[in-house]
Amino acid sequence: MHRLFICLALAFTAHAQEIRHTPLTLKDGGTPEKPAVFDGKGMIIDLGIDVTSHDWEKQGDVWTSRGPFEKHPPVEDVQRAALFIEEVPIRITRDRAAEQKSGEKGKVIFAAPDSLKPGQMGFKADGSIYFRWPEGKAPGTAKIFLPPAGLASCVNIACSYLTVKNITALHAANDGFNIHGNRLGIRLENVKAFSNGDEGISAHETTQMDVFDSEIAWNGSNAGGVADVNDCTTTYTNCEVHHNLGAGFFLEGKSHRITHCLIHHQSQDIVVRGDAQVEQSDNEWRK
Incomplete structure (x- = not known):
């Protein structure tokens, strides 16, 4: 996605949807049979x-x-x-x-x-x-x-069985989307993680998370735009990852799957550490 298009899209959204300048912490999850849904409806969280x-x-x-x-x-x-x-x-x-x-x-x-x-x-x-x-x-x-003082993230997910969608996270000192703990059934849909101090999206501990149709770009972590670590299990489908200071994806954790993703303008595309199992298919790489 071209930078001009992104800026215009955010400007258009800003007129119509909520702009928030404080972190968002989500604690109310659902069940495996009925996950909770938080739809930001175009919400922009800008901590800059x-x-x-x-x-x-x-x-x-x-x-x-x-x-x-x-x-x-x-x-x-x-x-x-x-x-x-x-x-x-x-x-x-x-x-x-x-x-x-x-x-x-x-x-x-x-x-x-x-x-x-x-x-x-x-x-x-x-x-x-x-x-x-x-x-x-x-x-x-x-x-x-x-970024703001301290180490705030834009979106903190502190529950299980939750779908988060239609949110743009900008200028956090830490992560755009941060998930810690034993979190199951986390799903991100159509989120954008731009220009955060550390990662755009980062799953930790034993988190299980699936990310769809999202964009992760211009994040400042030396690890990657995405950094999923510890014993987490994650998937990324139909996502665009570009212009991050580190790799596109930095993967430790237990297992990961990256499919139908576009990765471009990265010094490194996917970095795998430790014994993480990483499945890749139908991805596109561009310089």
Whole structure:
């Protein structure tokens, strides 16, 4: 799906449907015979904080905030993104050579501003953010977003036998759709997980989940746009996965099936770790 089409679709939906700026936690499930259904009817959950008009120090395409943002301390873990330019996640980058040379265990040294590649960022000692603009985004024309303080996800599923559909999840600090625990009978239909700090969709522990007709893109996790781990069992059918910082799919867990999916603009398509069993069929890969 083209980015312009996505933006227009979201803009159109925003006029007609609910826009929510707080996380959604779903606790009311059903039974195997009668699963509960939560239909967002086009709901957009956007946790992003627009900081475009902040007082930025500008040196070419490297911008630095004048001081830290409230409740947004430096993020040492490069697993996730801490800043977005429009839909694009900015990668936290550390100077591993300098850290090792320091001889100090646990020392954190971020890459210097002048060493950043497009789409990378770091933090100054006082917590100020600096970043180099990503390719395809021009200063003065694109908006800059922070995820919320803390590690909130947009949608938290905390029950079993639940179908969730027609929701777009944006700009979470953690996951777009997050599922923890012994959850059975979880089904996602026609959801969109765009530009979240960690994964777009992530199942944990012994979750059993099926995902249909969904799109997962521009998420900031170093693992993948989808990361299903621990002892979970998941399937993805007729989904589109693209432009995530990590792989399209990062799969540990027990078993997974990916069928009739389109995967494109990914440095890696599907990464399998441990003894996870992964079945793939009728998928399409594009550069």
